[in-house]
Structures are given as C-alpha cells and as structure tokens.
Amino acid sequence: MTKYSFKNDYSEGAHPxxxxxxxxxxxxxxxGYGDDIFCNEARALIKEYIQRDSAIHFVSGGTQANLIVISSILRPYESVIAADSGHIAVHETGAIEATGHKVNTIPTSNGKITPQQVQEVLNLHTDEHMVKPKMVYISNSTEVGSVYTKSELTDLYQFCQENKLYLFVDGARLGSALTSSKCDLTLEDMAHLTDVFYIGGTKNGALIGEAIIINDQELNENFRFHIKQRGGMLAKGRLIGIQFAELFKNDLFFEMGKHANAMAKKLADEITSKGFSFLTEPSSNQIFPIFPNHLIEQLQENFDFFIWQKVDENSSAIRLVTSWATPEEQVDQFLNQI
Amino acid sequence: MTKYSFKNDYSEGAHPxxxxxxxxxxxxxxxGYGDDIFCNEARALIKEYIQRDSAIHFVSGGTQANLIVISSILRPYESVIAADSGHIAVHETGAIEATGHKVNTIPTSNGKITPQQVQEVLNLHTDEHMVKPKMVYISNSTEVGSVYTKSELTDLYQFCQENKLYLFVDGARLGSALTSSKCDLTLEDMAHLTDVFYIGGTKNGALIGEAIIINDQELNENFRFHIKQRGGMLAKGRLIGIQFAELFKNDLFFEMGKHANAMAKKLADEITSKGFSFLTEPSSNQIFPIFPNHLIEQLQENFDFFIWQKVDENSSAIRLVTSWATPEEQVDQFLNQI
Amino acid sequence: MTKYSFKNDYSEGAHPxxxxxxxxxxxxxxxGYGDDIFCNEARALIKEYIQRDSAIHFVSGGTQANLIVISSILRPYESVIAADSGHIAVHETGAIEATGHKVNTIPTSNGKITPQQVQEVLNLHTDEHMVKPKMVYISNSTEVGSVYTKSELTDLYQFCQENKLYLFVDGARLGSALTSSKCDLTLEDMAHLTDVFYIGGTKNGALIGEAIIINDQELNENFRFHIKQRGGMLAKGRLIGIQFAELFKNDLFFEMGKHANAMAKKLADEITSKGFSFLTEPSSNQIFPIFPNHLIEQLQENFDFFIWQKVDENSSAIRLVTSWATPEEQVDQFLNQI
Amino acid sequence: MTKYSFKNDYSEGAHPxxxxxxxxxxxxxxxGYGDDIFCNEARALIKEYIQRDSAIHFVSGGTQANLIVISSILRPYESVIAADSGHIAVHETGAIEATGHKVNTIPTSNGKITPQQVQEVLNLHTDEHMVKPKMVYISNSTEVGSVYTKSELTDLYQFCQENKLYLFVDGARLGSALTSSKCDLTLEDMAHLTDVFYIGGTKNGALIGEAIIINDQELNENFRFHIKQRGGMLAKGRLIGIQFAELFKNDLFFEMGKHANAMAKKLADEITSKGFSFLTEPSSNQIFPIFPNHLIEQLQENFDFFIWQKVDENSSAIRLVTSWATPEEQVDQFLNQI
Structure with missing residues (x-):
C-alpha cells in the first residue's frame, strides 16, 4: 500500500x-521562446498584482532562475551574500560557483538574515584581494519555513539601496509566504522592495515554471541572452505562460497557498496542543515538529516525510510539507496517530 | 485572421x-527529481527500443541537453568539433563556451561532417598551446534538414573510436530523421553508434523534454550532479517521464515523425513537380524550396514561414517545417497557391 | 655544438x-602588488609617450593579458571578433572560452581584418539565440608578421566606435610593429585609436611582463579585482615595474624593436635578391621565406627555426624571427648558406 | 625618511x-615555455630533495598555482575544503569560484584543519543536490603563521587517502615552515604525504615563481594544457628555472628560511620576555604580538607593519613578517622601542 507523503509540495501534478x-x-x-500570447497574458495578469511595469521572464525551475539571475547581474569578481541555509548555498550543487561567483554565507538558525549581518560581511571585504559582495539573496519563505515581514524586508531593501547592493528574493515558496498569517507582505510589496524576485509555480500548483520579475529595468538589459545561454529558454514557452495565466486568474495562486498553509496550521496547532514543540516556529507550509524517535518510526509506517535532524538521543525534528493538493483527511489521519 | 504557420515544429502543444x-x-x-515511476517506465520503454542498458536522463530542452552533456564530459582544455551550422556553434548564445569550452567548426554546405574533415581539425591541434579536440557533435537530422545514413554514422563512430573522440548526437529532431526515407538508422543503431545522444521530445509532440541516452557507462558517472548544477533537474521530473512513456508506447514517437515527414514530402514533391528547386535535398521535416520573391510575398499573405537566405536578386530560399500536428489541408492550401 | 636559433624573440634573457x-x-x-615606486615610475614614463592619462597595469604574459582584458570587459553573452590566425583564436588553449566567451573568427591570409569583415560578422548575429559580438581583437604586429597602418587602424577604430564595439590590440610584438618601415603608427596613436592595448615586454627585451593600457576609463573600473582573480597580480610587482621603467628610458624599447627589424630586413632583402619569395610580405621581425626543401634541410644543420607550412611538393615556408639580441654575424652566416 | 617594513616577505628583490x-x-x-635546460636543472635539483619522480611545473605566483592545480583536478561539481582563513577562501578574489568550484570552509582559530573537521564537512554532503568535496587544501605555514607537524600531516593525508580526497598543500611560505623548530617535516616528506604541493619562491628569496610538485602521476596528465589555458605558461620560462636552480643549490632555499625564522624568533622571544602575549603561538616567519595601542602608534613612527585585529579596547594584534633579507639591526632597533 502506498503511504501518503508529506515530503514536499511537488509530489502531485498541477491544479486541474x-x-x-x-x-x-x-x-x-x-x-516560440516565451513571446507568445499566453506568456503575454500571464505577464499582464501578474502586472496587475504587482502594480509595476517590471520585466517578466519564465523559466523551468528554481535553480535555473537563481543561476540565471545571479550570473546576469554580477561582474566576475562580485559575490552574493546568503544565509548559510540558503538554497544557493547548500542545495544547488554549486550552481552559482559554476557561473564563477562566490556565495558569502551568514550563519543563521531561523533562515533569515538582517542588515546588521550583511554589514558584517561587507566589513570583511575591503580591497581587490577579496571578492566584492554586490547582491543579497534571501528566500521567502525560507528553507526552514520562516517568513519575512514587511518591516524586515523594508529594512533589508533600504540597507541594500544605501550600500549599492542588489536584493534578490527566491520565491520558490512565495505562494505560501504571502498567504501566511505571519507575513504581511503582498505581491505588490515584493515588486517594490526588491530589485529582482521570482514567483514559484512548481511548488504551488504548476507542473513546472517560475516567473522572474525584474523591477530594476537596468538589470533587464539583454536578459533573454542570459536565459538562452544557460539553457533556460523553452521552445514551447507557452507551457509556462498558460500555467501562470491560470495561476493569476481568480486568485488561484493565493488560494492554493492558503490551502497549503491551512493544512500546515492544522497540523501545527494540533501537534502543539498535544505538547510537542518545533524546531522553528510554524509559519508557512513547511513545519518541523520534534517527536520522540519511537513515534517517528510509528508514523513512518503510514506516512512519508523527511527526518530533518537529530535533536537529542531520543528525539528528532521531522519536516512536514503541505501543498495545494493536501487532502484534509490525510492531515486528520496523521494527527490521529500522534 | 491568423495565418497558418510552417515556421517550426513547436507551434502547438502536445499530442492529445x-x-x-x-x-x-x-x-x-x-x-521528485526524475526518480519517479513514470520516468522509470519511460526508461524501460526506451530501453526496449535501443536494446542496450544505457543510462537515461530527462531534461527540459535541447540547449540544456547539449551544454550539460558536453561540459560533463570534457576536461577544461578539451574542445568539441561541430559543423559550422551546428546548433551549438550558432544558435545557443555561446552556451558551450559559457561552460568553458571551445567549439571547433567545420565548414559544410549540407550540415553534415565526415571523418576526413574531423581529421583535418585534429591535424591542426598538436600541442598544449592549442585546445585538444575530444568530442564530435553532430545533429540528426541536421539544422538544414539533411540526415545521416547508417553507413555515414558507422564511419564517423569508428573514426571517433580510433581517435579517442567521443561522438555525441543532438537528436532534437531525431524523430523525423529516423522515419525519413533517406535514413536507414534505427533507435537501436543510435545507441550502438554513439557515446551519447538525445531524443528530442519538444519538436516531436511533447510539451517539453529531451531524453539523454548515455551509452558509454563511464560518462554516466555522477551525471546527476551535472544536471543539478546546470539547473536542469526538475522537481516534478514526472512531467517529462509521463510524456516519454507515452511517446514510446505504440510507436507514437515514430508515428508522429512519419506524419511530419509525409507532409514535408507532399510539399516537396509537388513543389518539385512545379519546377522549383531546393537549397538542400528534402530529406526530413524541414525543407528549403527556392521561390521567386514575388511568390514568397504572395505566400506570406496566408502563411507564416522563415525566409532562410537570399539566393539571387529575384529569388530566395524559404524554410517550411512540418510536424505531427500539421493538417494535410493546410499543406494542400499552401500548394494551391504556388 | 649549439645551433643559433631564429625560432623566436624570447630565446635570451633581458637587455643588460x-x-x-x-x-x-x-x-x-x-x-607589493604593483603599487610600488618602480611601477609608478614606469607608468609616468609610458604616459609621456602616449600623451593620455590612461590606466596602466602590469601582468606577466600575453595570454594572461588577453584573458584578463577580454573577460573583464565582456558580459557573459558577448563575444570577441578576431582573425582566424589571431593568438586568442588558435594559440591560447581556449583561454578566452575558459572565461566563458566565444571567439568569432574571420578568415584572413595576411593576419589582418577590415571593417567590412567585421560588419559581416555583425550581420550574422541578430538576436538572443546567438552571442552578441562586442569587441574586436587584433594583433599588431600580427601572428604572420604583418602590420596595421595608421589609416587602417583609424578606419577600424572608427567602425568600432560607430558600432559600439570595443577595440583591443594585442601588442605582444608592438615594439617591432611601431618601428617597422611599413607602419606609420606611434605609441601615442595606439592610445588614441584603441580602447585597450598592451605593450609587450617579453618579446622585446624584458625578462617578463606586458603593460596593459586602458584608454577608456570606464573599462578600468575595478580592473585590479580582475587581475587578482585570474592570478595575474604579482606580489613583487616591482619586477615588471623596474623593467618597463628601463624600457621607456632613452627610447630603449624602440631601439630594440629597430634592431630586430633591421636584422629581419637584412635577411629579407638578401633572400629576395637571391630570388626567393615570401609567404607574406616581410614587414616586421617575423619573416616567412619560401625555400626548397633540400635547402631547408641544409640550413637546419646550423640553425634552428620553425617550418611554418608546406607550399608545394618541393618547397616550404619557414619562419625566421629576429630580436633585440640577434647578432648581425649570425644573420650573415645564415645568408652565406643560402 | 623611509621606515623599515615588517609588512611582508616580498618587500625586496631576490637573493644576490x-x-x-x-x-x-x-x-x-x-x-621557451619551461622546457629549457635551466628549468630541467631546477627539476633535477628538487628531485634530489624530494626523492620522488614527481612532475614539476613552474608558474609565476601563488594564486595562479592554486587556481591551476585545483581547477585541473576537480570535476565541475566537485569542491575543495579549506580553513576559513585559507588563502583560497579569503584572499584570492574568488579565483577558485571563477574556475567554477565551491570552497567549503572550516572555522579555525589557528589556521589548521583536522581529519575530524573534514569528516564533518563530508557528512553534510550526501547527494547530487550538493557539491561533492574532493580535495583538501591546507597551507604550510598557514596564513596565521602556524605549521603542521609530520604527525598532523600524516593523519590528514591518510584520512584523505581513505576518503578518496586529494590533499593539496599551498607552500607559499613552505621555506619558513620546513625550517621552523615547531615543524619536523622535510621536503621529502611533503612529496610523500601530499598529492600535490607547491614550493613558494616569491616569499623566500626569488623575484617570482612557485614550483608545483605533482606526486600523483595521474594528476599530471595534460597539466601543461591547464597552465597554458590559465595564462600561467611563461615564454621565458627560464626566468623561474634559473631561480629555482639557485634556490636548491647549497641549501639556499633552507638557509633563507632559517634566517627569516631566526629573525622572527628573536623578535618573539624578546617580546615575550617583555611580558607581551601573542594571538597565535610564534612558529614561523609571521608572528602576531598583542600590544597596547599607544605602543603600536609609537612603533608606527619608525616601522611599517599591518595591524591585524583589534583584541580589546586598549590593545591590538599586529603582524610582523621577517624574510631572508631582514637585517638583524632592524630587529634590534624594533625591540629597542618596546
């Protein structure tokens, strides 16, 4: 019998x-190549949400979006600053370095970084014997499920502006972030508090696809050359255009994020009420409850999920991920076994 | 009113x-990431055709396939030899060079290269002040619609083996090549006369996706690291697995290639019978008739196609591309206007 | 017994x-690192010759100069145009490609390229599926000993300006070029008819070292970061500074070029008077006489030189290179044996 | 009046x-290009010391040696592990990343790394979503003046062998390390306890030049192609060959290291006897005494040196570097002012 999987938010196909x-x-x-009417329809729909005449490009995945954006902006000797848990720092097989750039990392427990931490990195880079940090990369929601508030993002963006750093937000899970009760940001805010960000489709109900939003027009110069050179330009660009058009009709993108969050919240509330704690505060569609090892083994009989890290001899944190497709009955069955 | 387009073979979605x-x-x-049951089903189906236990990986596009394969195999100082009309030489925005490798080009009028031409390139590269050619890249069908015969491919592969060169075939349009009456190669042959090749889905009825077939097991070592690093590993790898499974059930892949070729042949035969000639001999789903300019202008009123190159003051070659989806009535209407 | 070598202009140490x-x-x-008083002295001396407040950087070799300059200027999708005999195209083991950039080549028999040929390359590069040519690279003198005139360089620079291309001159053998009777250019001209060029020390009497002259101030931004990143910044930068200071005192650089040219001219004139022809017109310190094979074999008994290429069954072109250190008696002895 | 400089060990020219x-x-x-009799003489002399038939290549600087060695060995997805104070991690402007590779760093206070720390890095890298660590890079002496003992290097090399990691030692200051009283390693040991290392000339009495010693013959395959491609192959390779031949006649290399260490030890002993402490234990020709800020200001009137880091409100560590050329009277004058 197949176990239900809380392993990730890309286990199913796409919203019907x-x-x-x-x-x-x-x-x-x-x-071909993203100039079709469906891509243009999707662009127009997204622009209504962001209220800015940003450039919008579609690519097939998050690592691709990250490596194209970062390598298109940085000069060879420039580096990007990220949390040490950042996707580009850990889980992209050195994709950024493969384009020639160092990732300067900031240690963090909650996946988020602050202007002060960025300032400390800048302080260490003083002359031509070192790389020159020129971009700050954050994820929202982060790799450990936390989210940035509008106040936090505003501070970081202002700091970046003052220090001539570009701010780039990895939005692979932006759908869950923007619909989180812990996050007061809107898509419009994202377009006014960043230089570039991307809206993740793959992890929020699309078959494939991320929408890169370039707010700073200078950064858009010849951007299509970069997409093509890195293998990111799809002949049938329509495949992503059609999907993003649907995502941004009738608030579908947000409705799916809300459902994922609601399912995660139900899990988190009930787990809390049963006396368990979490590795990080539940905020979005990824939660990290700490369970006794014997309970984890028992749960594994009926469910798939990642064991995130050992907490002590007897307990570990697991990662539970919900999605637009998570059925409430599976959440209930999971909770029944705790 | 919309004109019917013979511009390319990726104008529509996918086979129903x-x-x-x-x-x-x-x-x-x-x-996720290509380890799912659908990808495995597709692998099993393809292996039945190729009759070899090759490694099979799915990526989203041709440029991506090319850059990942080539950069995964070559050492930093090694180069790849290609026809000067080769896709990697002209139409990938320097994607191969962006991974650090030179493309040595061979001038050709029919898009194909011979062992003798490769030998001439080798003769010019004699020491460490020059790159070391280590791979031969060909396309089948080529960028100008020609196809390699089994005898030609056998000779080239044997030459490569003798000279310790890898042979890599870009099969973006392999479906049309293998079903061409000018080509006596089978998919099984492809797996025994190359080190690596890929089977193009995008240009033969899939929404997206190319299947990289690595015949030389040594070249497969840690290949998934390369895919991931270059942004080619899809979270929802199933999207491509499902498609390739369908392509290789009931010979669908070949049926679609045959239809495209049949439509091209009908166009070519009739155009010939009306006294026109071609830039290159019609062999697959891309044909290049030479028409008087006034006829071209007239045809443009009802059809979309590329004007390929000027032939003389009064005439030019155009490119007509057919696909699995080309309706015979559009072919007929086009022919009616000549 | 050691044979005298006409193989190259870097067979000896340095001017005493x-x-x-x-x-x-x-x-x-x-x-350290090129900020010392000797480097600054050399900079001041060179600026007197070029009559322009260009930025001047010292690196240890020609390939290093080429790869640092080109990769510092081009964006990832941009390419550099060169003669197919250009050093970067043939004899640098793909150094430019290793930094991510394509070299577009122009076929040439005399090693030089014209605005019209560059225009033809531009014509072929029309959209984001192809690289974007952004720089023209020439060598003066060229790899086959020819030199550009002031009129030719002016035309090329003007064309580059009009087409927003950077013009970069490889001056590994600039000393011989500028003192050639076929070349009416001065060092001052070089600084006003190029965006960047370099003055070769290694092949004109220094132990090591090339001086990169950046005339276009924008291209100098953070250039030292590029030098350092590519391994070109010497801790004891003084080693090159001291040498270039001596080269540009008392016209030593030009005196050495003149001597090399005089020796080459004596060889060429006498060879001509004996009825032999040349592969390319003798213009600088590299000449390419065509000799019967039996004569070549005879000459090889007492002299070292490269056999450049076969001309017909019975004769070949050889390359003879003279330098600041070539003794006239060796020239005479060589001529005696013809 | 010029102040005497203890800033570094490359302030002067070369040993007479x-x-x-x-x-x-x-x-x-x-x-040319390092195949001359002087380079071969130097190779033969070094081989007598190392007692191994290793391959020996000469390049002009340390960053160049590091980037060529590392990029020649690693496959694109592989990374190198280094101390977070390692030269490649901090002071090479991202030179390693510019060749496409991530540097995994290990936090350290004394500049050295242990097998256990390397194991921890390996533990974090488990699949194709992460880089694959394949090399360990250490410096001897380290960037903070510490040295590895034979026992430490043996353990690290054995660990690397067991884990299929290459061990590469940056020997920019190997002369001082091998003649340190804290270090019981010989040059012969270096050639038997590493896969590759380099012997620094620039910081031990040469004008320029580092000798790369490749002990693992497989790693030497086509190494000259790598040198050329990265701009590291000098036309007048003799310049470095002549120097290394002199360095390894009459133990000159070691005599110079001993002198530098003796001067550093005299400084350290006296500073200790005057009651001051050090940031790291004095071991080689770089020492880091901690002085009150007012004393530092006073010393700066007559001497040049780097202020390394603030220790508390009233005191800082400075770096004093001695060399083969440091006159004992300058050491005495410095000590007189404490």
Whole structure:
C-alpha cells in the first residue's frame, strides 16, 4: 500500500484548471521562446498584482532562475551574500560557483538574515584581494519555513539601496509566504522592495515554471541572452505562460497557498496542543515538529516525510510539507496517530 | 485572421494522449527529481527500443541537453568539433563556451561532417598551446534538414573510436530523421553508434523534454550532479517521464515523425513537380524550396514561414517545417497557391 | 655544438640595463602588488609617450593579458571578433572560452581584418539565440608578421566606435610593429585609436611582463579585482615595474624593436635578391621565406627555426624571427648558406 | 625618511646569487615555455630533495598555482575544503569560484584543519543536490603563521587517502615552515604525504615563481594544457628555472628560511620576555604580538607593519613578517622601542 507523503509540495501534478487550459489551447499555434500570447497574458495578469511595469521572464525551475539571475547581474569578481541555509548555498550543487561567483554565507538558525549581518560581511571585504559582495539573496519563505515581514524586508531593501547592493528574493515558496498569517507582505510589496524576485509555480500548483520579475529595468538589459545561454529558454514557452495565466486568474495562486498553509496550521496547532514543540516556529507550509524517535518510526509506517535532524538521543525534528493538493483527511489521519 | 504557420515544429502543444495521461496521473504522488515511476517506465520503454542498458536522463530542452552533456564530459582544455551550422556553434548564445569550452567548426554546405574533415581539425591541434579536440557533435537530422545514413554514422563512430573522440548526437529532431526515407538508422543503431545522444521530445509532440541516452557507462558517472548544477533537474521530473512513456508506447514517437515527414514530402514533391528547386535535398521535416520573391510575398499573405537566405536578386530560399500536428489541408492550401 | 636559433624573440634573457637596474634596486623595500615606486615610475614614463592619462597595469604574459582584458570587459553573452590566425583564436588553449566567451573568427591570409569583415560578422548575429559580438581583437604586429597602418587602424577604430564595439590590440610584438618601415603608427596613436592595448615586454627585451593600457576609463573600473582573480597580480610587482621603467628610458624599447627589424630586413632583402619569395610580405621581425626543401634541410644543420607550412611538393615556408639580441654575424652566416 | 617594513616577505628583490646567475646566463639561447635546460636543472635539483619522480611545473605566483592545480583536478561539481582563513577562501578574489568550484570552509582559530573537521564537512554532503568535496587544501605555514607537524600531516593525508580526497598543500611560505623548530617535516616528506604541493619562491628569496610538485602521476596528465589555458605558461620560462636552480643549490632555499625564522624568533622571544602575549603561538616567519595601542602608534613612527585585529579596547594584534633579507639591526632597533 502506498503511504501518503508529506515530503514536499511537488509530489502531485498541477491544479486541474491548468491541465484543462492546456487541453483547450493545445492546437492553437503560437510563436516560440516565451513571446507568445499566453506568456503575454500571464505577464499582464501578474502586472496587475504587482502594480509595476517590471520585466517578466519564465523559466523551468528554481535553480535555473537563481543561476540565471545571479550570473546576469554580477561582474566576475562580485559575490552574493546568503544565509548559510540558503538554497544557493547548500542545495544547488554549486550552481552559482559554476557561473564563477562566490556565495558569502551568514550563519543563521531561523533562515533569515538582517542588515546588521550583511554589514558584517561587507566589513570583511575591503580591497581587490577579496571578492566584492554586490547582491543579497534571501528566500521567502525560507528553507526552514520562516517568513519575512514587511518591516524586515523594508529594512533589508533600504540597507541594500544605501550600500549599492542588489536584493534578490527566491520565491520558490512565495505562494505560501504571502498567504501566511505571519507575513504581511503582498505581491505588490515584493515588486517594490526588491530589485529582482521570482514567483514559484512548481511548488504551488504548476507542473513546472517560475516567473522572474525584474523591477530594476537596468538589470533587464539583454536578459533573454542570459536565459538562452544557460539553457533556460523553452521552445514551447507557452507551457509556462498558460500555467501562470491560470495561476493569476481568480486568485488561484493565493488560494492554493492558503490551502497549503491551512493544512500546515492544522497540523501545527494540533501537534502543539498535544505538547510537542518545533524546531522553528510554524509559519508557512513547511513545519518541523520534534517527536520522540519511537513515534517517528510509528508514523513512518503510514506516512512519508523527511527526518530533518537529530535533536537529542531520543528525539528528532521531522519536516512536514503541505501543498495545494493536501487532502484534509490525510492531515486528520496523521494527527490521529500522534 | 491568423495565418497558418510552417515556421517550426513547436507551434502547438502536445499530442492529445500525452495530455490525457497527465490528467489521469495528476494526483498520484511521486518522488521528485526524475526518480519517479513514470520516468522509470519511460526508461524501460526506451530501453526496449535501443536494446542496450544505457543510462537515461530527462531534461527540459535541447540547449540544456547539449551544454550539460558536453561540459560533463570534457576536461577544461578539451574542445568539441561541430559543423559550422551546428546548433551549438550558432544558435545557443555561446552556451558551450559559457561552460568553458571551445567549439571547433567545420565548414559544410549540407550540415553534415565526415571523418576526413574531423581529421583535418585534429591535424591542426598538436600541442598544449592549442585546445585538444575530444568530442564530435553532430545533429540528426541536421539544422538544414539533411540526415545521416547508417553507413555515414558507422564511419564517423569508428573514426571517433580510433581517435579517442567521443561522438555525441543532438537528436532534437531525431524523430523525423529516423522515419525519413533517406535514413536507414534505427533507435537501436543510435545507441550502438554513439557515446551519447538525445531524443528530442519538444519538436516531436511533447510539451517539453529531451531524453539523454548515455551509452558509454563511464560518462554516466555522477551525471546527476551535472544536471543539478546546470539547473536542469526538475522537481516534478514526472512531467517529462509521463510524456516519454507515452511517446514510446505504440510507436507514437515514430508515428508522429512519419506524419511530419509525409507532409514535408507532399510539399516537396509537388513543389518539385512545379519546377522549383531546393537549397538542400528534402530529406526530413524541414525543407528549403527556392521561390521567386514575388511568390514568397504572395505566400506570406496566408502563411507564416522563415525566409532562410537570399539566393539571387529575384529569388530566395524559404524554410517550411512540418510536424505531427500539421493538417494535410493546410499543406494542400499552401500548394494551391504556388 | 649549439645551433643559433631564429625560432623566436624570447630565446635570451633581458637587455643588460634591465638586469643592472634589478641589481641596483634589489634591497630597496617596496609595497607589493604593483603599487610600488618602480611601477609608478614606469607608468609616468609610458604616459609621456602616449600623451593620455590612461590606466596602466602590469601582468606577466600575453595570454594572461588577453584573458584578463577580454573577460573583464565582456558580459557573459558577448563575444570577441578576431582573425582566424589571431593568438586568442588558435594559440591560447581556449583561454578566452575558459572565461566563458566565444571567439568569432574571420578568415584572413595576411593576419589582418577590415571593417567590412567585421560588419559581416555583425550581420550574422541578430538576436538572443546567438552571442552578441562586442569587441574586436587584433594583433599588431600580427601572428604572420604583418602590420596595421595608421589609416587602417583609424578606419577600424572608427567602425568600432560607430558600432559600439570595443577595440583591443594585442601588442605582444608592438615594439617591432611601431618601428617597422611599413607602419606609420606611434605609441601615442595606439592610445588614441584603441580602447585597450598592451605593450609587450617579453618579446622585446624584458625578462617578463606586458603593460596593459586602458584608454577608456570606464573599462578600468575595478580592473585590479580582475587581475587578482585570474592570478595575474604579482606580489613583487616591482619586477615588471623596474623593467618597463628601463624600457621607456632613452627610447630603449624602440631601439630594440629597430634592431630586430633591421636584422629581419637584412635577411629579407638578401633572400629576395637571391630570388626567393615570401609567404607574406616581410614587414616586421617575423619573416616567412619560401625555400626548397633540400635547402631547408641544409640550413637546419646550423640553425634552428620553425617550418611554418608546406607550399608545394618541393618547397616550404619557414619562419625566421629576429630580436633585440640577434647578432648581425649570425644573420650573415645564415645568408652565406643560402 | 623611509621606515623599515615588517609588512611582508616580498618587500625586496631576490637573493644576490639569483641575480648573478641571471646575468651569467643572459645571452644563452633556450627554448621557451619551461622546457629549457635551466628549468630541467631546477627539476633535477628538487628531485634530489624530494626523492620522488614527481612532475614539476613552474608558474609565476601563488594564486595562479592554486587556481591551476585545483581547477585541473576537480570535476565541475566537485569542491575543495579549506580553513576559513585559507588563502583560497579569503584572499584570492574568488579565483577558485571563477574556475567554477565551491570552497567549503572550516572555522579555525589557528589556521589548521583536522581529519575530524573534514569528516564533518563530508557528512553534510550526501547527494547530487550538493557539491561533492574532493580535495583538501591546507597551507604550510598557514596564513596565521602556524605549521603542521609530520604527525598532523600524516593523519590528514591518510584520512584523505581513505576518503578518496586529494590533499593539496599551498607552500607559499613552505621555506619558513620546513625550517621552523615547531615543524619536523622535510621536503621529502611533503612529496610523500601530499598529492600535490607547491614550493613558494616569491616569499623566500626569488623575484617570482612557485614550483608545483605533482606526486600523483595521474594528476599530471595534460597539466601543461591547464597552465597554458590559465595564462600561467611563461615564454621565458627560464626566468623561474634559473631561480629555482639557485634556490636548491647549497641549501639556499633552507638557509633563507632559517634566517627569516631566526629573525622572527628573536623578535618573539624578546617580546615575550617583555611580558607581551601573542594571538597565535610564534612558529614561523609571521608572528602576531598583542600590544597596547599607544605602543603600536609609537612603533608606527619608525616601522611599517599591518595591524591585524583589534583584541580589546586598549590593545591590538599586529603582524610582523621577517624574510631572508631582514637585517638583524632592524630587529634590534624594533625591540629597542618596546
């Protein structure tokens, strides 16, 4: 029998309206490489949300978005600053370094970084014998489920502006972040408090695809050359355009984020009420409860999830991830076994 | 009114059975990153065709396949030899150079290269002041629609083996090549006459996706690290697995190639019978008839296509591309206007 | 017995005044990395010649100069245009590609390129599927001994300015070029008809070292970061500073170039008078006489030189290179044997 | 008046016997690119010391040696492990990342790393979503003046062998390390307890030059291609060959290291006897005494040195570096002012 999986938010296909739209549009001919009417429709819909005439490009995945954006902006000797838990610092097989750039890391327990921590990195880089930090990379939500507030992002962006650093936000899980009760940011805010960010489709109900939003027009110069050179330009760009158009009709993107968060919150509230604690405060669709090892073994009989890290001899933190597709009954069954 | 487009073979979505299968499997949970049951099903189906226990990896596009394969195999000082019309030489925005490698080009009018031409390149590279050519890259079908015969590919592969060169075939349009009446190669042959090749899905009825087939097991070592580092590893790898599984059930991949070729042949035969000639001999789903400029202008009123190159003051070659989705009535209407 | 070598212009050490100066200054303490008083003295002396307040940096070799300059200027998707005989195109083991950039080559028999040829390359690069040529690289003198005239360089620079291309001149053998009777350019001209060029020390009497002259101040921004990152910044930068200071006192640099040219001219004139022809017109310190093979074999008994290329069954072109150190008696002995 | 500088060990030119030898050999013609008789003489002399038939290559500087060695050995997805104070991690402007590789850092206070610390890094790198650590880089002496003992290096090398990691030692200051009373290693040991190391000339009495010693023959394959591609192959390779030949005649290399260490020890002993402490235990030619700020200001009137780091409100550590050229009277004058 198959176990239900809380391993991640990309275990299923796509929201049914997306598949429906792929079928409806299937034989309609379009031009290639992201200049088609569906991509343009998606761009127009996103611009209504962000209220800014930013440039919008679609690529197939998060690592691709990160490496294209970062390598397109930095000069060869420039580096990017990230949390030591940042996706680019740990989980992209050195993709950023493969484009020639150092990632300067900041130790953090909650996955977030502050202007003061960035200042400390700047203080260490004083002359041409060292790289020159030129960009700050953050994820929202972060790799450990935390989210940035509007106040935190405003401070960081202002600091970056003052120090001539670019601020780039990895939004692989932006859908869950923006619909989190802990986060008061809107998509419009994202477009006014960053130089570049991306909206993750893959982890919020699309088959594939991330939308890169370039707010600082200078950074958009010849950006399509970078996409092409790094292998990120799809011949059938329509595949992502159609999906993002659906995501941004009827608030679907946000509705899916809300559902994922609601399922995570139900898990977290109940787990809390049963007396367990968490590695980090539950804030979005990734939560990290600490359970006794014997309970974990028992839960593994019926559910799939990652054991995140050992906490002490007898207990460990696990990672539970919910998504737009998580059925409430699976949440209930999981809770029943605790 | 929309004109019918013969511009390329990626103007539509996907073959309907693929979309149908996406819907059927949509809520089935899988693991990520290409290790899921659908990818494995596709691998098994392809292996039946190639009759070899090659390693099979799925990526989202041709430039990505090319840059990952080539950069994974070559040492920093090694180069790849290609026709000067080769996709990697011209139309990938320097993607190969961006990974650090020179492309040595061979001038060619028909898009194909011979062992003798490769030998001439080798003769010029004699010591450590020059790059060391280590791979031969060809496309089948080529960028100008020609195809390699089994005899030609055998000779080239044997030459490569003797000279310790790797042979890599770009199969973005392999479906049309293998079903061309000018080409006596099978998919099994491809797996025994190359070190690595890829099977193009995007240009033969899939929404997205190319299947990289690594025949030389040594070249497969840690290949997944390379895919991930270059941004080619999809979280929802299932998207490509499902598609390739459908392509290799019931010969669908070959049926679609045949249809594209049949439509191209109908165009070519009729155009020939009307007294026009071609830039290169029609062999696959890309043909390059030479028309008087006034006829081209007239055809442009109802059809979209690329004007490939000027032939003389009064005439030019155009490119017509057919696909699995090309309706015979559009072919007929086009022919009616000549 | 050792044969006298006409193989190249870097067979000996350095002009004696350079060694003398190294001894005189040996125990004087200086700061490192090219900021010392000797480097600054050399900069001041060079600026008197070029009559422009350009930035001047010293590195240890020509390939290093080329790769640092080119990779510092180009954005990732931009390429550099060169003659197909250009040093960066053939004899640097893919050093430019290793920094991520394509070299677009122009076929040439005399080693030089024209605005029209550059225009043809531009014409082929029209959109984001191709690299964007952004720099023209030429060598003066070229790899086959030819030189650019002031009129030719002016035309090329003007074309580059009009087309927003940077012009970079590899001056590994600039000493011989500027003192050639075929070349009416001065060092001052070089600084006003290029964006960047370098003055070669290694092949004109120094132990080591090339002086990069950046005329376009924007291109100098953070240039020292690039030098350091590519391993080109010497701790004892004084070693090159001392040498270039001596080269540009008392016209030593030009005197050495003149001597090399005079020796080459004596060889060329006499060879001509004996009825032999040349592969390319003798213009600088590299000449390419065509000799019968039996004569070549005979000459090889007493002299070292490169056999450049086969001309027909019975004859080949050889390369003879003279330098600041070539003794006239060796020239005479060589001529005696023809 | 010029202040005496304890800033570094590359403030002067070269040991006089080196300059003398440059003069003696100046007009002797040689082949280029490191294949000349002087380079071969130096190779033979070094091999007597190391008692191993290793491959020996000469390059002009330490960053160049590091980037060529590391990029020649690692596959694109592989990383190198270093102390967080390691030269490649901090002071090479991202030179290693510019060749595509991540540097995994280990926090350390004394500049040295242990097998256990390396094991911890390995534990964190488990699959293809992360880089694969494949090399350990250490410096001997380290960037903070400490040295590895034979026992420590043996343990580290054995650990590397067991874990299929390459061990590479940066020997920019190997001369001082091997002649330190705290270090029981010989040059022969270095060649048997590492895969690759380099012997620094620049910081021990040469004008320029480092000798890369490749003990593991597989790693030497086509190494000259790497040197050339990275701009490290000098036309007048003799310049470094002549110097290394002199360094390894009559133990000159070691005599110079001993002198530097003796001067540092005299400084350290006296400073200790005057009641001051050190940031790290004095072991080689770099020492880091902690002085009250008012004393530092006073010393700065007559001497140049780096203020390394603030220790508390009233005191800081400074760095004093001695060399083969440090006159004992300057040491005495410095000590007189404490």
């Amino acid at each position: 309206v997306i598949l429906q739209r792929l079928i409806e549009t299937n034989l309609q001919q379009t031009v | 059975v693929i979309l149908q299968r996406l819907i059927e499997t949509n809520l089935q949970q899988t693991v | 005044v350079i060694l003398q100066r190294l001894i005189e200054t040996n125990l004087q303490q200086t700061v | 016997v080196i300059l003398q030898r440059l003069i003696e050999t100046n007009l002797q013609q040689t082949v």
